[in-house]
Amino acid sequence: MNKLPLALLAACLLFPSAAGAQAPAFIRGTITAFEGSALSVKSRDGADLRLELAADATVAAAKAIALADLKPGAYVGCAAKRRPDGTLVALEVHTIPPTVRPGFLPIWDLEPGATMTNAHLAAVVRAAGGNEITLEYQGGAQKILVPEGTPIVTTVPADRSALKPGEYVFVVPRKEPDGRITALRIQVSRDGVRPPQ
Numbered sequence: 416m417n418k419l420p421l422a423l424l425a426a427c428l429l430f431p432s433a434a435g436a437q438a439p440a441f442i443r444g445t446i447t448a449f450e451g452s453a454l455s456v457k458s459r460d461g462a463d464l465r466l467e468l469a470a471d472a473t474v475a476a477a478k479a480i481a482l483a484d485l486k487p488g489a490y491v492g493c494a495a496k497r498r499p500d501g502t503l504v505a506l507e508v509h510t511i512p513p514t515v516r517p518g519f520l521p522i523w524d525l526e527p528g529a530t531m532t533n534a535h536l537a538a539v540v541r542a543a544g545g546n547e548i549t550l551e552y553q554g555g556a557q558k559i560l561v562p563e564g565t566p567i568v569t570t571v572p573a574d575r576s577a578l579k580p581g582e583y584v585f586v587v588p589r590k591e592p593d594g595r596i597t598a599l600r601i602q603v604s605r606d607g608v609r610p611p612q
Contacts, residue, residue, distance in 0.1 A: 440524060442466070442586040442596075443610075446603075449578045454598060456584060466588065466598040468575070475570035476577050476605040482508070482539065482546055482567050489536045490515075493550060494525045494612055495559050503530065505561040507611035508548070510569040517552035525612060532557045566611040570602055577603050585610035 444458035454466045485491060485508070492511045495503040506529060515533055523531035534550035534557070541547075545562040561567075578584070578601070587600040602610035 442584070442588050442598075444584060446578055446580050446582050446584060448580060449575070454578060454584075454601075456586070464596065466586065466596045468598050468601075469589075472598050472601060474573045474575060474577055474601045474603060476573040476603055477568050477608045477610045478571050478605065479608045480567050480569050482548075482561060482565075484569075485510070485536050485539075485567070487536060487538070490517075490534075491536055491550065492531060492533045492612060493548070493557075493559055493561075494523055494529050494531050495557075496526075496528050497530065503532075503557060503559040505548075505559050505565045507566040507568065508561060509567075509610070509612055519552070519555060519557055531612075532559065566609075568608060568611050570610075573603060573605070577605065583609045585612060 442456060442458060442464065444456040444464070446454065447457050447463070448455040452468045454468060456464045456466060458464055490511055490513060491508055492515070493508045494506040496506060497503055506525060511533060517533045517535075520531040523529040525531075532550050532552075534552035536548060537551040537556070538549040539546050542560055545560055545565070548559050548561055550557050550559065583604040585602040586598050589597045589599055591597055604610065
């Protein structure tokens, strides 16, 4: 059986509609221009990309919150890295919509060695170096240390007027048969708060 590339596997698990169209890896970068439906982005690896916004593309703006704002049962995603002692340490925590598939991804493309857990928040307890959160999903759970200062972010509805040069974006794209890249979902920075995932 052929194995899916890991970035595509992540897309399949997290964004089924995009994955069904053979989406490339997620796009992260800084907006350089936005004219009509054409969004130009300097990706984090330095590439200059031109994206076409889908007619029904959704835009959401990042908003910083505190861990205490997340109530039991909140549905969240958490990128983390595993320490040598096996402890998962959060790189960020963000709220996610109910359409995102729950589970644990041992490889996430935020940075080398990163993982991703999508799950319901079951508990928060004080721990050495911060707080320990327990995230539960069908068939499993993860305990993750969230150090003080870890970005905790939610999103609020926005429109295309938020897509300004200099703002940072996290984009769920789809590659079209003619090679164009269509942006399906866009999270954009606001007031210095960036989409962390």
